[in-house]
Amino acid sequence: MKVIIVGGGLGGLACAIACRRESIEVEVLERSKELHELGAGIQIPPNGSRIMRDFGLLPQLLEKGSQVQEVDFRRYKDGHLLRSMPFGDDITEEFGAPWVIIHRVDYHRILLDEAVRLGAVLVLGAEVVDISTEEPAVLLADGRRISADVVIGADGQMSTARKAVLGAPHSPVPTGDMAYRATFSREQLEALGDENINELCKKVAVTSWLGPEKHTIFYPIRGGNEYNLVLMRPDNLSLDCRKEEGNIEEMQESYADWDPTLQKLVSCVQSVYKWKLTHLTELKSWTKGSVALLGDACHPTLPYQAQGAAMAVEDGAVVGKLLGLLQTRYLDPKGSGTSSISARFSAQDLTAAVLALYERCRKARTTRNVQGAVMNRRAFHIPDGFIQTFRDFLLGYAGVTRKSDWTWLSSFRQRQTLGIDVVEDCTKAFEEWRASL
Template sequence: MRAYNSGRILARKDVCRRIVDLYGTEWMVIHRARYHALLLDEATRLGVDIHPGCEVQDVEVRPDSTVVRLHDGRTFAGHVVIGADGLWSQMRRSAWQDHTEPSETGDLAYRGTFSADQLKDMRDEGVDELLEASDVQVWMGPGKHVVFYPLNGGTQYNLVLLRPDNLPPNTRTGVGSLDEMRQTFEGWDPRLTRMIAQLDTALKWKLCHCEELETWVKGSIALLGDACHPTLPYQAQGAAMAVEDGLVLGVLLGRLQQSPELTQDGTKQQALNQVLALYERLRKARTTINVQGALNMRDFFHLGDGEEQVWRDGIMREYNESGAWPEGCRWNWGDVGYERSLLGFDLVVDAGGQFDRWREGREA
């Protein structure tokens, strides 16, 4: 969580260029630790003040600034405060006086990461086949699914195992038993069960989400990421959406910063608050579609045996054979229009254009 006071904005192009320089373009997934490191480097380079180890207690809007108070009593004041504090957002609780807890989705995840060498050392032809595919592999079954994909240019692999939640209510994570994890997928593809057998921890992660919030912005305070649109991870879009929120905020606040004529004569706070409202308008509808898409994906992955499951397996088979999704595919990622509208949309161009329209309206 950060308080921005006409702060500098992360330069997306620089970050992207560095990712490409470091890791090349032939892979799709970056480990979050590396991504965090890149963002941290970029923020440091831009001169952002970073204060680690701060636990925010509350936020208060005062006539001349918005003040964030930490548990240790320190305060930080800014013209704008962004609450990027995740699913259990204290900022949401404090600013909105919203004490509703996130709701349980009924699913939980186990996660495991392997080095490529660890998997090759298994000397298992079936597992080698999966490594050679260097693509996202998904196994689906009633109420459960598994996703396996390369990270960091294929030097690491991630295995995410999803199953019905059996953690006690109000628990966020828990150490599960290896036996239970293995038994959950007993009888599935033997290549998968042999990989699961290699895992030596079974951390369980309860998957929760929230009803769509009425608003993410309250005057000079805005929420971002899981704090305002937590999602099931079934489209792999949660962190992506948080980054997109940051990008749009960056474009809008950056453009305002470059337009001093809009913030003169005591109108700076009003302009900032209007830009935050514009941020919500640009992002909320898009993230709502994305969150709903993840729920649809859950239905698709977890179908019980029957007619729909036969239909699903049919379209997956058709794709495997022809390399093209059937016309009007009902699966989100098989629907080119859906994919294009979520992943092919140029947020930077759109946010810039919307900023210009807002400015014209203000000047009129």
């Protein structure tokens, strides 16, 4: 079996690794002439790091990143600590893998190196302009046509593959929020001589300030040598603009009445871009024939659950595993497939059916994630008043693990996201599908 993956981002590379681990031929087509990931810090929750553990990459992840020890929520106005949630080994104990913070570039490099080591072919400067879903093939801007048994569209929010699957353009819609993203060196922050900032820098923690219509996130990356700051606020970009250089004065003014400690962090920003935050309502379909979508191509989301990249990586691991099971059971003449089934169905029909199974395995989970991020947005951005006070009261007793959660509800919700082994579940789903043939 040969699989073409359109897009060399985190989800696409995870898919490439999963496919190569199943001995599937893989070609990754990336439009950039140099493959490099943009952005700053990224959180990898346990459901994402579990995939990395299964890939054998967790030690590399922890070498380049750090295991989160605490998540602190603070009041926007004065920095008052609302809740410090213990993470660390409690997270690993409950969910089987740690919660990791890492620079996005480092995460991407780990996946890229592993995909190449396993034999995935990477083609740079390969811009896909059209995809045939009848006999799976991609058409490149230079006129080349490349055929495969399966095409996976991992080409992000402005996906060409999505248009091919749906038969018409379907762009993500603005959520009303945008984000400023910035990084600092430890030296920059130490030069401020601020006791509160020095205390923040001593902790391997994710710190969030919650305020009306806005919230911010701060955490260390690269072993505490750098720090990541993300500031979310109402969107003021034009409708047709997804990203532009940010105005430093505008950004500082947006947080002028916030915690003085946060204001000092913001004052360190020397250059910044702002991104429009978008998402998709549930798509009618993720697959058409032997073409399927993954990651931001089918479920871009607000970054308010730290799950966007994790869901894309899960997609890649699941579709790779399902295609591997299909190849072993039915398409490999030396395999253990059921000959009567292989005789009744063509390879293309079986492949399309397994991609439809992939969609059924993933769609409800990723839809809940999109909806959950919207719910978190409402909870984080509550205006001053009684409801905000009540939120802060509940937050003071909430936790991610059973050990730290006095509300029960918070940890129950987290277990539905963080505690599920999606690869094991998709294997069971494959066996049930196989039994139904």
